[in-house]
Amino acid sequence: MQRLAEFIQESRTWSRAVRGTDLLRRVAYALRHHLDIDAGIFIYKRRFLRNHLGQLDTSVRVYESWGMAGHREQLESLVQTSKWCLGTPSFECSGVWEPIFALPHNWQHHFERSGIAHVGAWPVLDVDRVPIGAMVLGRRQGSVIHDEDVLSVCAEQVSLIVELLVERRKAEDYSRRDPLTGIFNRRGLLHFLPDVQADAKSSGAGIVVGVVDVNSFKRINDEYGHARGDDVLLDIASTLSDAIGQHGLAARFGGDEFVFLYSAPGVTAEQVRQEVIDRFQAKPYEVCVGCVFWIEEMDWPMCLDAADAHLYARKGYAEQRREHV
Structure with a gap:
């Protein structure tokens, strides 16, 4: 209970994040240190990230990988072959722990190399409750702690803060544009x-x-x-x-x-x-x-x-x- 209380206390700081990467870094830290999550990644479809040429980046990226073999670029190349991200991209997350043999072979390989025995995925939702990302977590050999409800609440809080950050990004972009012509000010x-x-x-x-x-x-x-x-x-x-x-x-x-x-x-x-x-x-x-x-x-x-x-x-x-x- 003490570690759960520490996790809840830590989660109260997430709203201070100024960027999505900052938020996911804070969440990853809390999951590792307070809930004993041995491995994890965040899979997220970027939204409203406009560069100086006006181009929008809506690619699906992997963020804050920990406890897993392989670097981020390798994991990112496998995203479209995962059971959580289905091409569109649409995200499919069961929200429960499952043995790794239920995963595609290439993902099994990455988790096995890290000694992970069970994997679960929890959805990150937009304001319309559409999945736009996944919180994919792993536990090592041994008994699985039944903390699916806690992780579901965690994913809900991440979803809420992500939407607040998206709205902040929209406001920032609007403040950099001329209201009449739409080009930069x-x-x-x-x-x-x-x-x-x-x-x-x-x-x-x-x-x-x-x-x-x-x-x-x-x-x-x-x-x-x-x-x-x-x-x-x-x-x-x-x-x-x-x-x-x-x-x-x-x-x-x-x-x-x-x-x-x-x-x-x-x-x-x-x-x-x-x-x-x-x-x-x-x-x-x-x-x-x-x-x-x-x-x-x-x-x-x-x-x-x-x-x-x-x-x-x-x-x-x-x-x-x-x-x-």
């Missing part, structure tokens, strides 16, 4: 800036920083109304995102000011500027674009200021040309 760009830098470094690519704004945007709002102005902003966000593609990210910093990062090997600032300008040639509005190549001697504020200065230099040049026409 300033906060979102700064959050994912290290990812763009890391990708560029690993691929040997350069980074071009660009600034875009609309010529005479106030006149568009005054003459055609703010609804028309919003349509222009939406079109800029869509066109700029298409121009950047998988080479970086675009953000709206406010008003009609857009900022983007473009990373590719051998790219120059002028090439990127011209590529972006070409995307707007047939639009019923005009934009101005300023770009600079990010060099090591420049920090982010310096680089953004340089791109902004380049934009206004180009804007002044365009206005001079119009005056002479």
Whole structure:
């Protein structure tokens, strides 16, 4: 009873987890140290994990493996052949201890190498009670303690906290996006800036920083109304995102000011500027674009200021040309 009381006390700290991996690490610790669970893994379908390119990762992963032969990547490669994860993926968990001979041969092998005699799986559920993961646990040779009810309660608590973390992740993503256009805002760009830098470094690519704004945007709002102005902003966000593609990210910093990062090997600032300008040639509005190549001697504020200065230099040049026409 003392160890059960310690487990319950430990479980009260799980809600402090800030990420799913942190939560599962805490749960694994409690299962090992307070319930004498000899081996275990968490199988979970990732949800709402969006990278700086806007891509969602919904793969099924293995987390917090302990007491089992084989590393995480090996176990992950076997997930689709388990009796708990059935391809869709849909998770099938009995919630009771079973002898390992009921498992597929390849999973039997991993548990046998670790001396595990009994295995049980408890479901991790989403808010609609749909299984989106499994808590797979193992016990060594000897009598099995009848603690299925305790482990069911444990899985329920994990499920609840996972859903709270998903909602937190959604709120974080929303806070990094411009509510009108749906692309990143300033906060979102700064959050994912290290990812763009890391990708560029690993691929040997350069980074071009660009600034875009609309010529005479106030006149568009005054003459055609703010609804028309919003349509222009939406079109800029869509066109700029298409121009950047998988080479970086675009953000709206406010008003009609857009900022983007473009990373590719051998790219120059002028090439990127011209590529972006070409995307707007047939639009019923005009934009101005300023770009600079990010060099090591420049920090982010310096680089953004340089791109902004380049934009206004180009804007002044365009206005001079119009005056002479």
